Amino acid sequence: MKFRWILFLTLLLSGCSQNIEVDNSGERLEDSPKPAANPNAAPLARAGATEDEPKIPPFVKAYFMHMWVEALYSPPQNKHPNPKWESPLKDPVDGRVWCTDCHVSGQIDFSKIPKVRSPMVADLEKDKSFMAGLMKKWVERLNSEEFGAKAKLKGTVTCLTCHATNPELE
Numbered sequence: 001m002k003f004r005w006i007l008f009l010t011l012l013l014s015g016c017s018q019n020i021e022v023d024n025s026g027e028r029l030e031d032s033p034k035p036a037a038n039p040n041a042a043p044l045a046r047a048g049a050t051e052d053e054p055k056i057p058p059f060v061k062a063y064f065m066h067m068w069v070e071a072l073y074s075p076p077q078n079k080h081p082n083p084k085w086e087s088p089l090k091d092p093v094d095g096r097v098w099c100t101d102c103h104v105s106g107q108i109d110f111s112k113i114p115k116v117r118s119p120m121v122a123d124l125e126k127d128k129s130f131m132a133g134l135m136k137k138w139v140e141r142l143n144s145e146e147f148g149a150k151a152k153l154k155g156t157v158t159c160l161t162c163h164a165t166n167p168e169l170e
């Protein structure tokens, strides 16, 4: 039991760091993998990135995912929550959206990934474009016919379900 837990955490973490390792064994420049984007690059430069940032550890995203899933059934804890927030779920008690509604691969049980607030979380919370990028993907999948969450909703969820004003302009 314990071993399986460690195994899947290792899988998660190794899957994530794959992109970062650059092998400097003397191969020609054009053969070598593209270096990972500089994590300290200016936020504005990063705002233009369309690819998800590979060096954000899955655990950090897991924290935000937990916060966001909780905001579907209890008042959101973002900076300026919608004062008239009400749960977009048909049944916020027995019909909650859960990790496995969207993470359906079954190879990793996402519902077992704990909510841990690391120092990196505090930095990323202030990174508007990073946060908005994540939220857009999540909202899109939430409203998508292809996943199990939509059937649990009263109607379409938008940013303003949880945020008082457009969070990208705040």
Ligand code: HEC
Binding pocket: 052, 056, 057, 058, 059, 061, 062, 065, 066, 069, 097, 098, 099, 100, 101, 102, 103, 110, 111, 112, 113, 134, 137, 138, 139, 141, 142, 149
């Ligand atoms: C409404 C759909 C939805 C729900 C519910 C959901 N997720 Fe996600 N999650 C996504 C999408 C889409 C992504 C990929 C986009 C991204 O974050 O880069 C993602 C990404 C992640 C990642 C990052 C994976 C990686 O390789 O970096 C983790 C970890 C994660 N989710 C954990 C959870 C946990 C834990 C829960 C339950 C508390 C949960 N998710 C619930 C849609 C969802």
Ligand code: HEC
Binding pocket: 063, 064, 067, 068, 069, 071, 072, 076, 077, 078, 079, 080, 125, 127, 128, 129, 131, 132, 135, 136, 139, 157, 158, 159, 160, 161, 162, 163, 167, 168
């Ligand atoms: C189900 C509720 C919910 C929805 C829908 C939602 N958010 Fe959020 N949002 C949150 C929560 C909760 C946080 C706080 C996460 C944290 O800091 O840990 C947050 C944080 C943010 C932040 C960081 C600043 C802040 O207010 O804390 C931005 C930017 C953001 N969201 C953008 C968006 C955008 C853009 C959309 C629509 C595509 C969206 N959100 C939809 C719940 C939601």
